[in-house]
Amino acid sequence: MRQKEFTRSYTMTAADCGPESVMTPQFLAAMVIEVATLHANQLGVGYDRLMLDGMTWVLSRLSLDMTRWPGINEVFTVTTWIEGVNRHFSERNFEICTADGEVLGYARSVWMGIRVRERSGGDLSLLESLRDVVSEKRCPVPPVPRLRAMPDDAVSTGYTFTYCDCDFNRHVNTVRYIELLLNRGSLDFYDTCQVSRLDIAFMHEARCGEEVTVEVAAEDNDSVWQCAVKHGDTVLTRAMIQFRKHIFNV
C-alpha cells in the first residue's frame, strides 16, 4: 500500500500552544518530521530500512510558511507528498489544513541520507524505487531561498548545546535550532510580531556540549531576521525568519 499522499489528523492541545495561544513553529517542525517519518515507513524507506545500509535520514532544509497558525482545540491535518527524489536527496512537501479544508499553510523539506559511521553523504539508490510515488500535488509557496552570509551588524549570543537538545542521531535536533533562534525575541516582541515564514538550512552537525554563537540581524523594522548558528568560524545553520504584525491581547 504505497500511497502518494499521506495525511494525519491532530488536535491542537492547549499545552502545546505557545504564549499567544496558537501553534508554535517548533511544534509544526516536529509534526512535519513526524508525518514525514510515518509516510517514509509506509513506503518502506524509513529509518529502519536505511539503518540496514548503515545510513540515517537527516533533514537538510526546511521551510514553514503559514497564513494562519491553529489555536487551542482546533483540529488540523498534515498531508505530505514527495515532490522529487534522486540518489542524494528527497524533497517532501506538506499542506496544513483545518478539518473543514481551509489551508493554513505549507511546509517544504529536503532530506538526505548520511552514513552513520562516517557522517558523510550516502548513496540513496534505494530511493529510485520511489519515483512512482512522486506526486503532482502543487506546493504554492517558494522553495528554500539561498540564505545569505550574515551582515556585519548581527547581534551575537553564546549558547552551549545540552543533552536534551540532541536526538537519536546524537546530534542537535531541528526543533532546538528553531527554538534557539526564536529565543532571541522576547515575550513582548511575539505579542506584536508573529512568524509568517521560517527557512532553515543545515550545513554541519552540532554535538552535545558544543559552544556556539547565535547571530541574528533584524532588518526592515523587525519584519525579517537573518540568522546563523556558528561553531568557531564554521556555519552550522543559516536561517531566515519573516514576521507579520499582529496584536495579541494578554
Add this chain to the structure above:
Amino acid sequence: MRQKEFTRSYTMTAADCGPESVMTPQFLAAMVIEVATLHANQLGVGYDRLMLDGMTWVLSRLSLDMTRWPGINEVFTVTTWIEGVNRHFSERNFEICTADGEVLGYARSVWMGIRVRERSGGDLSLLESLRDVVSEKRCPVPPVPRLRAMPDDAVSTGYTFTYCDCDFNRHVNTVRYIELLLNRGSLDFYDTCQVSRLDIAFMHEARCGEEVTVEVAAEDNDSVWQCAVKHGDTVLTRAMIQFRKHIFNV
C-alpha cells in the same frame, strides 16, 4: 459519551527519541498532558470549559515510572483515567503499553484549576459532575512522594527562562522544567544511567525572563537526584529522579 478510560495510540518516531534511541521522559510528559487534555475535553471539563469561568488547568504534580522506554518505530498506547476528584484537585493516572499489551510503565498526575487573572486556586465545583467517571482501575506505582528540602551539598547552576520555555498559560511549561533538570547530566552519563522514575511538584509559577537556580544533589552513587528550581529563596519546583544502570552502545 463519557468514557471512564480513554486511550490513544502513537508510533514512537526516530526524531522524537533521545540519544539512546528510546522515548525521553520529557516526551512522555508531553504525551501524558496531551492525553489528559483530550480526555478532559471529551468529559466536558477541558480548558475551554474552565475558561468560561475564568480558570485554567495547571499541573501540580507529576510522576513518571517506566519499566521500559519504547524505542524507534514502536507502537505504544497511553490510557488515562480519573482516580479521584474534589473541588480543588483532579487526580489522573496513565498506563503506557505496547501494542501487544505489555505494560511499559505508569504515570500519575495531580491537576488544579487556577483563576487566570488572580493566579490563585479556583473552585472546581464543576468537577463534582465527574464523580461518576472515577475509575476503579489500579495504578500500581507509588504516588508522588513528599519531596524533601535540598541538602547543603547540592550543585547549583544558573538559568534564565526564555520565550520557548513558556506555554499558552504564559508560564514555564512542565516539559521545560524536566529538560532543565535532565540537562544537568552529560551524554556519557545517560549512556550508562537511564531514568526509571521521575517525580516533580510545582509550587510556584515561573515567567519568561526570570533568572533561576537549578540545584541537584546526586545521592547513592548517582542512582537518585534530589532537585529544586529556585527564584531567589522561593522554591518553584522540587523533583526527584531515580536512575537504573544500563549500557547504551553507541
